[in-house]
Amino acid sequence: SQSLKFGRDPAVIPNGFVPESYKFRGKWDARRELGLQEEQKIVIVAAHFLGEPRKGVSLALSALRAIADLDPLVIFVGIPLSDLDGRIAGLRFWQTGFVRDKERLGLLFSAADVFLFSSLEENLPIMIQEAMAAGTPVVGFGAGGVPEMVEDERNGWLCVPGDPIGLARKLRDALLCRNLTVFSLAAQQAVREKFGVGSFVERHVEIYKGMSKGL
Secondary structure, eight states, X not given: OOSSOOSSOOOOOOOOBOGGGGOOOOHHHHHHHHTOOTTSOEEEEEEEETTOGGGOHHHHHHHHHHTGXXXXXXXXXXXXXXXXXXXXXXXXXXXXXXXXXXXXXXXXXXXXXXXXXOOSSOSSOHHHHHHHHTTXXXXXXXXXXXXXXXXXXXXXXXXXXXXXXXXXXXXXXXXXXXXXXXXXXXXXXXXXXXXXXXXXXXXXXXXXXXXXXXX
């Protein structure tokens, strides 16, 4: 913005998100299809490679150990961690491995109560869009572009990046939340309004119309 004279402030328009290919289900339908208990508290943790330090999964594990008394099932999606048994002792978990199929991802995200997202550096991660579109609120660090997607205490829960105690507190708040459905609906609405293809197109049209007025 300082190196060139644009004549106007630069605009950032996120790529449009297309939820149809994921075939998101209702929570209970998704759990029945996966053979999971309907009343079980379920947390999903997902990354391409769960061992990547930037993804902060060690901090997620610390937060999960801190809320073990709530007895959640933790679903790990991504290239597996070989030493997970020792690092999350006392908690039930399922490692799905890396999931490429969007419909399968949609099923897993739909089944969870919350998406625990512990990345320490991020842009506008598509996994947050996937979770929110499934109606699964995000609990995570307010790193990079995440606060542009998740509003703390409105459609998810955020804390200071790198703070495992704060992350554990937010995760506990989310799992004990009595109006989780309100957060779920707000998450889906945010995806539609901010990242839907319609919004993507409209914002481009607005920019071109504004440019044409100056010609």
